[in-house]
Amino acid sequence: MSIRQTDQPTIPDAPATGNTINQLDWDLLWERFGIAVVTVVIWLIAGLTTPGFANTDNLVSVLRQSAFVGVSAVGMTIAIIAGAFDLSVGSTQALCAWAAVSVAKLAGVFPAFAVAVTLGGIVGLCNGFLVSLVRIPAFIATLGTMFLVNGLTYIVTNGQTARFSGKPFVWWGNGQVMGLPVPSLVFLGCALVGVAILHRTSFGRFVYAIGSNREAANVAGVPIVKTTILIFVVVGLFTGLGAMLLGARLYSAGPGLEPGFELNVIATVVLGGTRLAGGRGSMLGTVAAAILFATLANVLNLNHVDAFVQRVVVGLVLLLALSVEGVRRRLAEYWTKRAARTSQASQPVREDQL
Amino acid sequence: MNANQPRSARVASSQVGLMLLIVCGAFTILSRQFLTPGNLLNVCTSASVVAIVGLGMTLAIASGNFDLSVGSTAAFAGCVTMSLVQRIGVAPAILAGLATGASVGLINGLIVTELGVPAFIATLGMLTIVRGAALIYTGGRDIYLYGQTQYKILSSGFAPVLLALALAFVLWFVLQHTRFGRHILATGSNAASARRVGVRTSLVLLGVFSIVGATAALSGLVLSAQVLTGNGRLATGLELSAIAVVVLGGTPLTGGKASISGSVLVAVINNGLNLLNISIFYQNVTLGLLLLGAIALEALGHRRTKQLTTP
Numbered sequence: 301m302s303i304r305q306t307d308q309p310t311i312p313d314a315p316a317t318g319n320t321i322n323q324l325d326w327d328l329l330w331e332r333f334g335i336a337v338v339t340v341v342i343w344l345i346a347g348l349t350t351p352g353f354a355n356t357d358n359l360v361s362v363l364r365q366s367a368f369v370g371v372s373a374v375g376m377t378i379a380i381i382a383g384a385f386d387l388s389v390g391s392t393q394a395l396c397a398w399a400a401v402s403v404a405k406l407a408g409v410f411p412a413f414a415v416a417v418t419l420g421g422i423v424g425l426c427n428g429f430l431v432s433l434v435r436i437p438a439f440i441a442t443l444g445t446m447f448l449v450n451g452l453t454y455i456v457t458n459g460q461t462a463r464f465s466g467k468p469f470v471w472w473g474n475g476q477v478m479g480l481p482v483p484s485l486v487f488l489g490c491a492l493v494g495v496a497i498l499h500r501t502s503f504g505r506f507v508y509a510i511g512s513n514r515e516a517a518n519v520a521g522v523p524i525v526k527t528t529i530l531i532f533v534v535v536g537l538f539t540g541l542g543a544m545l546l547g548a549r550l551y552s553a554g555p556g557l558e559p560g561f562e563l564n565v566i567a568t569v570v571l572g573g574t575r576l577a578g579g580r581g582s583m584l585g586t587v588a589a590a591i592l593f594a595t596l597a598n599v600l601n602l603n604h605v606d607a608f609v610q611r612v613v614v615g616l617v618l619l620l621a622l623s624v625e626g627v628r629r630r631l632a633e634y635w636t637k638r639a640a641r642t643s644q645a646s647q648p649v650r651e652d653q654l
Numbered sequence: 655m656n657a658n659q660p661r662s663a664r665v666a667s668s669q670v671g672l673m674l675l676i677v678c679g680a681f682t683i684l685s686r687q688f689l690t691p692g693n694l695l696n697v698c699t700s701a702s703v704v705a706i707v708g709l710g711m712t713l714a715i716a717s718g719n720f721d722l723s724v725g726s727t728a729a730f731a732g733c734v735t736m737s738l739v740q741r742i743g744v745a746p747a748i749l750a751g752l753a754t755g756a757s758v759g760l761i762n763g764l765i766v767t768e769l770g771v772p773a774f775i776a777t778l779g780m781l782t783i784v785r786g787a788a789l790i791y792t793g794g795r796d797i798y799l800y801g802q803t804q805y806k807i808l809s810s811g812f813a814p815v816l817l818a819l820a821l822a823f824v825l826w827f828v829l830q831h832t833r834f835g836r837h838i839l840a841t842g843s844n845a846a847s848a849r850r851v852g853v854r855t856s857l858v859l860l861g862v863f864s865i866v867g868a869t870a871a872l873s874g875l876v877l878s879a880q881v882l883t884g885n886g887r888l889a890t891g892l893e894l895s896a897i898a899v900v901v902l903g904g905t906p907l908t909g910g911k912a913s914i915s916g917s918v919l920v921a922v923i924n925n926g927l928n929l930l931n932i933s934i935f936y937q938n939v940t941l942g943l944l945l946l947g948a949i950a951l952e953a954l955g956h957r958r959t960k961q962l963t964t965p
Contacts, residue, residue: 448942454938563722612786615780625770
């Protein structure tokens with residue numbers, strides 16, 4: 301990606317030694333594939349140390365578990381690459397899941413699917429409208445719709461949980477195709493669609509452009525308003541789809557479905573290497589991060605680690621992964637300073653150099 | 655975030671005041687119980703818990719950062735204090751609670767300044783960690799205090815309101831009349847420039863995050879004193895309410911001033927809806943509508959003046 305180049309200020313007259321180039325490549329590699337590699341390593345370690353991890357049933361359940369946050373995270377990745385983000389996905393998820401379960405009971409699977417996705421799209425449209433035309437910062441706009449949608453869901457549902465266990469519907473959350481869980485297949489499909497959107501469409505290029513430099517994108521003729529609205533609609537559509545899967549998985553959905561879901565989704569995207577500042581990010585990272593979080597929960601469960609400790613571990617993993625870059629920069633600074641000091645000590649500064 | 659979003663999205667304090675007057679007037683007409691001393695005290699008490707966190711959050715936002723861990727910190731500090739009251743007495747326990755909050759804040763600050771993690775993510779991680787710590791500390795159970803009337807003093811009568819007002823005064827004074835306050839605003843408006851002119855931004859941020867942690871702890875203490883129960887699940891979601899109230903109170907997300915009118919407004923509306931027997935479900939709807947409505951009015955007004963001035 302050419303975006304990469306604009307991000308690193310080049311020092312004039314800096315010698316292009318092989319060392320600096322390697323240094324930069326490591327950054328890029330870590331950003332692109334770091335989390336995927338970490339996930340694979342954790343799977344290997346878990347397989348060797350945790351009895352019960354490396355059997356098909358368990359792996360299937362890990363993959364299934366990763367899908368519910370993952371589908372929403374696909375949309376959120378696109379939003380965060382564009383430098384926006386959406387705090388309303390938790391409320392939207394509860395609303396869509398409740399609607400999906402209720403409609404599935406009345407009319408069947410495909411109407412449920414349509415209603416969930418449409419509702420998600422409508423919330424996204426509102427968000428996009430508020431951010432692009434009314435010009436409210438995404439953080440505040442989606443914070444507002446978060447409260448609004450949450451309240452509306454409570455009013456519409458009257459605080460009640462909808463339940464439905466019809467076979468064709470719950471298959472979407474619990475079924476398997478060729479040994480793979482249906483939600484994971486949907487998640488995979490969504491991730492591929494996300495990659496296609498980001499790298500094969502003009503919309504995707506606009507997303508990267510807006511995220512790297514909004515003003516420049518505007519000057520270059522990127523339709524900011526249209527793109528922004530579409531971004532939030534995409535987030536809503538994916539969230540609606542993920543919500544339906546979760547409703548199907550649980551056979552039920554109510555207004556207080558998953559408190560803190562929005563922050564989980566954002567954490568997943570960020571752990572996957574997407575920059576909150578925008579302009580950079582990858583779908584592979586998001587998929588890996590979703591699987592990583594699900595794996596962690598699973599491994600900790602298998603080792604009988606208490607649910608409260610699990611929260612601490614999850615937070616620590618997020619902080620560790622995100623501080624790698626800062627720590628490395630600190631170390632590099634330290635080594636350069638040290639090298640400078642030793643070279644100064646060995647060669648006293650000559651007067652003509654001063 | 656703000657790189658992508660133009661405009662100063664902020665609510666004018668006069669608007670908040672006006673809305674407050676209108677809402678109070680409407681409730682006075684609609685409900686006979688609204689304008690009674692007892693009820694007004696209720697309004698102020700419930701406003702003060704969020705106001706206390708909001709005040710700390712205002713400082714964080716003024717310095718260009720967020721703290722998402724305040725809800726967890728409030729719960730953790732509440733639990734620590736409740737468990738210590740019986741053993742070491744009320745005042746030392748309260749100090750211990752505040753110290754707990756300040757240390758959580760200090761850790762937030764260290765992660766942000768030393769490890770270079772953006773505040774949003776650093777405090778998001780700490781939200782999960784500290785919540786976990788609170789639940790581990792209590793073992794997921796409630797801590798009750800039987801017959802500890804001394805501790806109840808934190809939440810009885812005018813105490814929460816006085817605490818909030820005193821805190822507002824102190825923080826206002828710090829922001830407007832001290833070097834530390836000016837450094838906070840300098841860091842918030844442009845950290846790189848602030849560093850160039852000799853502001854030690856790392857130290858400033860460490861201070862800010864510690865203060866935010868301590869205020870979060872204080873609100874946790876008030877909350878736990880209200881019910882005389884410590885619980886690891888206390889104050890879930892407080893972080894986003896606090897940010898909403900700060901924005902509603904007229905603090906732009908890009909740095910600015912302190913205002914507690916936002917939390918009073920929200921408390922008045924919630925109280926009025928309760929008195930009118932309207933379902934609690936509507937409270938989030940009103941908060942969302944208020945937030946969006948107020949900011950939208952401001953943003954649209956801003957755009958109109960801009961269109962008028964630019965050819």
